[in-house]
Amino acid sequence: MKRVLAILVEDRPGVLTRVSGLFSRRGYNIQNIAVGRTIEPGISRMTVTVDADRVTVEQIVKQLNKLVNVLKVSDLTEESSVGRELMLIKVKAEPEKRGDIQQLVATFRAKIIDVSPDSMIVEVTGDENKLQAFMLMMQEFGIKEIAATGNVALLRGGRTTREARN
Amino acid sequence: MRLNGAQMVLRCLEAEGVEVVFGYPGGAVLTLYDEIYKKGLRHILTRHEQGAAHAADGYARASGKTGVVIATSGPGATNLVTGIANAYMDSIPLVAITGQVARPGIGTDAFQEADITGITLPITKHNYLVTKLEELPRIFKEAFHIAGTGRKGPVLIDLPKDVQIEEGDFAYPQRVELSTYRPVYEGHAGQISRAATAIRKAKKPVIYSGGGVVSSGASAELLEFSKYTGIPVTTTLTGLGSIPSAYTYYLGMPGMHGTYAANHALSNADLIIAVGARFDDRVTGKVDAFAVHAQVIHIDIDPAEIGKNVAAAIPIVGDVKLVLQELLKKAKPPEIEEWQNQVLAWKKERPLRFHQPPGGPVKPQFVISELYRLTGGDAIVTTDVGQHQMWAAQYYPLEKPRTFISSGGLGTMGFGFPAAIGAQVAFPGRTVLCIAGDGSFQMNSQELATAVCHKLPVKVAIINNQYLGMVRQWQEFFYGGRYAHSCLAGSPDFVKLAEAYGAAGMRASTVEEVPRVIAAALETEGPVVMDFHVDPQENVLPMVAPNTSIVEMIGGDAL
Ligand SMILES: Cc1ncc(C[n+]2csc(CCOP(=O)(O)OP(=O)(O)O)c2C)c(N)n1
Numbered sequence: 001m002k003r004v005l006a007i008l009v010e011d012r013p014g015v016l017t018r019v020s021g022l023f024s025r026r027g028y029n030i031q032n033i034a035v036g037r038t039i040e041p042g043i044s045r046m047t048v049t050v051d052a053d054r055v056t057v058e059q060i061v062k063q064l065n066k067l068v069n070v071l072k073v074s075d076l077t078e079e080s081s082v083g084r085e086l087m088l089i090k091v092k093a094e095p096e097k098r099g100d101i102q103q104l105v106a107t108f109r110a111k112i113i114d115v116s117p118d119s120m121i122v123e124v125t126g127d128e129n130k131l132q133a134f135m136l137m138m139q140e141f142g143i144k145e146i147a148a149t150g151n152v153a154l155l156r157g158g159r160t161t162r163e164a165r166n
Numbered sequence: 167m168r169l170n171g172a173q174m175v176l177r178c179l180e181a182e183g184v185e186v187v188f189g190y191p192g193g194a195v196l197t198l199y200d201e202i203y204k205k206g207l208r209h210i211l212t213r214h215e216q217g218a219a220h221a222a223d224g225y226a227r228a229s230g231k232t233g234v235v236i237a238t239s240g241p242g243a244t245n246l247v248t249g250i251a252n253a254y255m256d257s258i259p260l261v262a263i264t265g266q267v268a269r270p271g272i273g274t275d276a277f278q279e280a281d282i283t284g285i286t287l288p289i290t291k292h293n294y295l296v297t298k299l300e301e302l303p304r305i306f307k308e309a310f311h312i313a314g315t316g317r318k319g320p321v322l323i324d325l326p327k328d329v330q331i332e333e334g335d336f337a338y339p340q341r342v343e344l345s346t347y348r349p350v351y352e353g354h355a356g357q358i359s360r361a362a363t364a365i366r367k368a369k370k371p372v373i374y375s376g377g378g379v380v381s382s383g384a385s386a387e388l389l390e391f392s393k394y395t396g397i398p399v400t401t402t403l404t405g406l407g408s409i410p411s412a413y414t415y416y417l418g419m420p421g422m423h424g425t426y427a428a429n430h431a432l433s434n435a436d437l438i439i440a441v442g443a444r445f446d447d448r449v450t451g452k453v454d455a456f457a458v459h460a461q462v463i464h465i466d467i468d469p470a471e472i473g474k475n476v477a478a479a480i481p482i483v484g485d486v487k488l489v490l491q492e493l494l495k496k497a498k499p500p501e502i503e504e505w506q507n508q509v510l511a512w513k514k515e516r517p518l519r520f521h522q523p524p525g526g527p528v529k530p531q532f533v534i535s536e537l538y539r540l541t542g543g544d545a546i547v548t549t550d551v552g553q554h555q556m557w558a559a560q561y562y563p564l565e566k567p568r569t570f571i572s573s574g575g576l577g578t579m580g581f582g583f584p585a586a587i588g589a590q591v592a593f594p595g596r597t598v599l600c601i602a603g604d605g606s607f608q609m610n611s612q613e614l615a616t617a618v619c620h621k622l623p624v625k626v627a628i629i630n631n632q633y634l635g636m637v638r639q640w641q642e643f644f645y646g647g648r649y650a651h652s653c654l655a656g657s658p659d660f661v662k663l664a665e666a667y668g669a670a671g672m673r674a675s676t677v678e679e680v681p682r683v684i685a686a687a688l689e690t691e692g693p694v695v696m697d698f699h700v701d702p703q704e705n706v707l708p709m710v711a712p713n714t715s716i717v718e719m720i721g722g723d724a725l
């Protein structure tokens with residue numbers, strides 16, 4: 001099963017290697033990973049999506065907690081959370097197809113952020129399912145390239161990750 | 167006060183109470199060595215950095231203090247790797263200091279540059295590259311704190327050459343401020359109560375204890391707990407010595423070369439109280455078949471060990487010493503007379519046994535028994551890895567913790583002799599006995615020079631079977647007797663080798679010579695190498711084939 005871990009880490013050189021190295025060394029598979037800042041200076045947030053059962057994820061969380069630069073690990077799957085990915089899609093767009101593309105872009109609440117004579121770049125955010133569906137639609141026109149961020153997620157409600165139960 | 171980086175290191179070591187360091191100099195630590203020279207810090211120069219790392223490890227295991235090892239950049243640092251991994255696997259507190267090329271050179275493939283923090287990432291508890299001089303004192307403070315607290319382990323500090331030379335203000339921090347590192351020492355009271363209840367209700371309980379008991383200094387508590395509750399105890403290789411071998415309800419070691427009583431007790435138990443042990447595959451055998459009737463109480467300072475290999479019904483995270491103290495207050499002796507009798511019957515009917523034919527080839531187990539008899543059981547024993555290690559574990563009874571020093575988790579051949587040197591440095595007045603294999607000894611025999619130079623009277627007993635015996639045994643059992651490259655023909659004359667270094671060498675090839683050689687060695691002042699020519703065909707029994715149930719013991723019935 002797919003599980004999403006939020007990991008708060010000290011922003012030190014090599015932290016990313018320590019975390020990702022732990023996953024590979026112990027045979028856990030990272031599906032995607034997103035790293036970014038937090039509101040606390042010196043603290044970064046990593047959101048890691050893994051495919052693992054509950055017992056394995058418990059073990060991953062315990063091992064991560066042993067890393068000296070890790071502040072807090074939370075399995076967001078265990079609680080109600082929202083997750084989003086951002087994807088940029090460079091799609092073939094001959095002038096006669098642009099109207100169709102624009103319509104789909106509107107339906108998916110995506111955005112056209114660049115246009116050239118025979119292609120466009122579309123920006124879309126959403127959960128994995130939505131991006132999957134949108135990509136499928138764009139494939140009809142011909143996708144030239146994509147760039148995606150990986151999933152970022154927060155708990156629903158007022159509690160922060162630091163206040164999460166697990 | 168203005169100090170250079172190297173001077174700061176010396177001040178940090180002083181502040182941490184470091185009395186001795188093990189190491190080997192080179193270009194990237196010249197400034198540091200200059201300060202060691204000026205300050206007169208005791209330094210044991212080994213003949214190989216691996217030897218230095220194992221010696222620091224042996225020092226730590228014998229004394230309970232944190233061992234310190236120093237090496238230069240590049241090859242010096244990479245030569246430490248096995249030693250660091252070895253300490254990591256057995257949770258031994260070690261601080262490794264490596265030189266690094268000067269900061270501007272880092273990342274340029276400079277002469278003798280190696281990314282040692284990258285290399286040791288998975289085999290250290292934590293590691294540091296010092297990039298700013300002002301961070302040096304804090305890093306040393308943290309390193310010693312991390313190495314020696316919680317689940318102990320090695321920490322590496324990589325120190326660029328120009329940081330050692332640069333000058334700055336020095337103040338050693340009083341406290342560590344590590345919001346991300348907070349080991350839990352006190353066990354959860356509710357969990358301890360639940361454990362006490364489970365213990366009271368148990369019909370067939372067993373205590374399964376490991377290296378964590380030694381590390382936390384909980385031997386007395388463990389024995390008291392077992393005596394009070396009457397629950398029998400089995401200890402892993404790294405836990406040997408934490409319970410006196412002579413104790414009535416001590417069952418010996420479990421697992422692959424464990425005793426019949428220990429393996430059957432675990433397999434028939436309805437409750438296993440795991441204390442500072444980690445259900446290693448050498449203990450459990452086939453995990454699915456391990457202790458299928460048992461509920462598990464797992465006490466460990468490392469939460470990640472609990473539930474890793476075997477599910478725990480009652481997890482207790484904490485220092486085993488503190489948890490055992492609390493558990494003692496709450497526990498009541500269960501009614502287990504029948505079980506006790508059963509276990510004692512196993513112990514009596516199926517003891518470890520060997521037969522030494524009077525005129526026949528010398529049996530390795532006989533040599534170990536004689537070593538025990540003639541040292542009065544009072545030595546600190548270190549071992550290498552192989553058959554001789556298992557025989558030492560089986561036939562050298564122990565009374566106290568920190569008297570049996572062996573590479574458990576990593577199983578590092580060549581560990582025993584340098585570890586003995588480290589133990590002897592910690593306890594100059596005690597008998598330190600290294601039970602070595604003829605293969606293993608050759609992996610670090612160069613340290614004879616270290617023992618001789620530093621007047622460390624280590625007694626090495628080579629169990630010379632002219633084979634990589636443990637490999638040969640597996641080939642005999644599982645590979646149709648095809649002895650692929652396990653014969654050690656061509657090994658040196660160990661007596662002459664010892665003498666070449668200025669140590670004493672002695673040989674025993676007959677049963678009569680064995681006690682004579684041991685007695686002579688123990689009377690000799692300096693380091694001695696005893697070369698015992700033993701039966702090359704002897705196997706370690708009983709044996710559980712890998713990934714089978716631990717009650718399927720080869721040679722278990724014959725015993
Ligand atoms: C560094 C290292 N290399 C290889 C091994 C694999 N190995 C385990 S036991 C053994 C044989 C050890 O031979 P020896 O030291 O003579 O001991 P014996 O088994 O004969 O008592 C070997 C090669 C190891 N444990 N460590």
Ligand SMILES: [Mg+2]
Nearest residue numbers: 603604633635
């Ligand atoms: Mg041998």
